[in-house]
Amino acid sequence: MIEAVGLTKRYGAKTAVDDVTFTVKPGLVTGFLGPNGAGKSTTMRLAVGLDRPSSGTITINGLKYSELKAPLREVGVLLDAKAVHTGRSAINHLRALAATHSIGRARVDEVIGLTGLDTVSRKRVGGFSLGMGQRLGIAAALLGDPATLILDEPVNGLDPEGVIWVRKLARFLAAEGRTIFLSSHLMSEMAQTADHIIVLGRGRIIADAPVGEIVALATGSAVLVRTPDAERFGSLLAAPDVTVTSTEPHLLQVNGLTAPQIGELAARNGVVLHELSPQAGSLEDAYLALTQDEVEYHAGGIAR
Numbered sequence: 138m139i140e141a142v143g144l145t146k147r148y149g150a151k152t153a154v155d156d157v158t159f160t161v162k163p164g165l166v167t168g169f170l171g172p173n174g175a176g177k178s179t180t181m182r183l184a185v186g187l188d189r190p191s192s193g194t195i196t197i198n199g200l201k202y203s204e205l206k207a208p209l210r211e212v213g214v215l216l217d218a219k220a221v222h223t224g225r226s227a228i229n230h231l232r233a234l235a236a237t238h239s240i241g242r243a244r245v246d247e248v249i250g251l252t253g254l255d256t257v258s259r260k261r262v263g264g265f266s267l268g269m270g271q272r273l274g275i276a277a278a279l280l281g282d283p284a285t286l287i288l289d290e291p292v293n294g295l296d297p298e299g300v301i302w303v304r305k306l307a308r309f310l311a312a313e314g315r316t317i318f319l320s321s322h323l324m325s326e327m328a329q330t331a332d333h334i335i336v337l338g339r340g341r342i343i344a345d346a347p348v349g350e351i352v353a354l355a356t357g358s359a360v361l362v363r364t365p366d367a368e369r370f371g372s373l374l375a376a377p378d379v380t381v382t383s384t385e386p387h388l389l390q391v392n393g394l395t396a397p398q399i400g401e402l403a404a405r406n407g408v409v410l411h412e413l414s415p416q417a418g419s420l421e422d423a424y425l426a427l428t429q430d431e432v433e434y435h436a437g438g439i440a441r
Contacts, residue, residue: 157340
């Protein structure tokens, strides 16, 4: 379990993390989202002792990272896959890490096989692609068979097969009761991987809930209605808190009413319905809605 209480980090006049409190529970994949500059990487660095908080605490199973007797066996960390001596081979890098915690060579061979590094394990890391570097970083995080994993952008640079592999791995490890805390900018992938989401904006938590709740709260709900009497039914649906739009003949999109409410109104007024289908929002829609006022760096328009 990872617990942050009143966690704050300032760099001079800038507050990167601002009075953040959250819990990452075992048995779940917890996604960590936020725009660039929101404070995600800083929070993860604070969790593993690479930065000291200005105030507040963040602990792993009740202890600060610096208090863990065998960190590699308790917490697997991937923050920067490039933080490897480029002249070493992958296998020697992992063996050096393993030696610090008396981890046997058999486990090194095991994580090399698990992460698909068999054919390149004796090659120098300096020649690795971004994706292979990520696999090596994940191998290092798994080396001590830890109960907690903290992974910052673990799918960065991976091909589609690699992305799916990380998703399955995260969910498998969570099913074993481990604590999985990972960040990603791929909303579609996070929607398929995470059980719970924490969203950070300008250093503050703006959402902390199961994925389904975040999607429902942030995007609302829409219902598609197909009827040969669309014009009349649209007028019947009109109300102060109801929005009705039409993108094609005989098709209405209704926000503000549930499908049962719409069906009952149609029945009372003799309206024939050919389709009545609730439309679920996406995590990407929810994320954009939550963070629209929290983005620190905005892209310019496209020149024509």
